[in-house]
Amino acid sequence: MIDLTIIMAVYGQPKMLQKQIETIESYLADVRSRLTLVVVDDCGTPPVEVSLMASVPICAAKLFRVDKDIPWNQPGARNLGMHHSKGWCLMIDPDMVFDGLTMERMMLAAEKMPRGHVLKFGLKHVSSGKLDTSSPNTWLIHRDDFFAVGGYDEDFSGHKGWSDVQMLDVLRSAYKVELRPDLFANFHGIDSIHDAMVTSLDRSTKENRKKRVKKVAQARKAGGWKKWAKARVDVPRLRFPWTQIYPTP
DSSP: OOOEEEEEEESSOHHHHHHHHHHHHTSOHHHHTTEEEEEEEOSOSSOOOHHHHHTOOSSEEEEEEESSOOTTOHHHHHHHHHHTOOSEEEEEOTTEEOOHHHHHHHHHHHHHOOTTEEEEEEEEETTTOOEEOOOSOOEEEEHHHHHHTTSSOGGGTTSOSSHHHHHHHHHHHHSEEEEEEEEEEEEOOTTTSTTSSOOSSOOOOHHHHHHHHHHHHHHHHHTSHHHHHHHTTTSOOOOSOEEEEESOO
């Protein structure tokens, strides 16, 4: 099986992160040895404990902390995680948990994927058992393909919403995106783990909706999302201070 990097941004979600670590600990040794976990603490409270990362029984674990509390900075946090990764990367949120068997199958899927392909996985709601394939931020993608289209648009940082939708538009314009509902993560809500969802920030998407409308118009004028993204590849990313916490550089 191929090596795989899991990238996850957290914001003050110790219980949900603990669930992720415990699940990784339950994987077969051969699976764990092929995984790297990259966690980006997006300046949340409480901060991620270094001892938790140091205990992860996998081939490597990395922890970075964003040093400025920017509301809804997931675009920047995901860019930071990808910046410190390599090869095939599984981008997840803390509330998306893969059981051991599905992780094995995900690694096998990555092994068979050619460059220029993106796998979009499903979510199975823990509370209802319902399978959902509508989430726009559930991807297995090669790091180099991610940055070839510029990564996330950090113009959306500061308010909630739309960055994932736009990223999916860009990926679909540049690559073959394959939906794999048979490869799904168990999706936790606050009814099962109380900090599964961030509830301390303004959840209005109004401001980012305005930005989205402008960017759709820009992409149309440029001749599509692929051309729009290509013209923005050199736009600065990681527009915030950050620190590598573990391992100590």
